[in-house]
Amino acid sequence: MGDDRGAATALGYVLNITVALLLVTGLLIAVTDYVDRQRQDAVRGQLAVVSDRLVADLAAADRLAGTADAGGVTVRSDAPARVVGRTYTIRVSHADGVTRVRLAAPSENVVVTRTLHTDRDVVNATVTGGDVEITTRGAAGDGLRVVSDD
Structure with missing residues (x-):
């Protein structure tokens, strides 16, 4: 009859290492997903603040253009070039009296x-994210333009 005590000890170590490896792997996957969600939430929050500021500056430029002389209006809107270390774009579109401001961080x-x-x-x-200028040129009836302030 052979001695099986050494095999049982080695098998126990292998099983313990396997269980520990599975637990650590699961923990790493969960933490990675959590960090990714937190980063997306941070980007979304910062883009919301920047978009609110830009919309307020567009509204101010619109009001000023209605009261300004024919020389035009320029309003500078300060914004960070990056949010949470990510670049973003600003897209401004206008249809039927409604202006839509869309900020997108494609990497997130x-x-x-x-x-x-x-x-x-x-x-x-x-335009790319960062400082922009909102301008009218000529008569106050001209449209508003959003240009990068590089």
């Missing part, structure tokens, strides 16, 4: 959209 698959009603048309534009 996050999009934030805001709308506002303007008296003036807004020229459709897409």
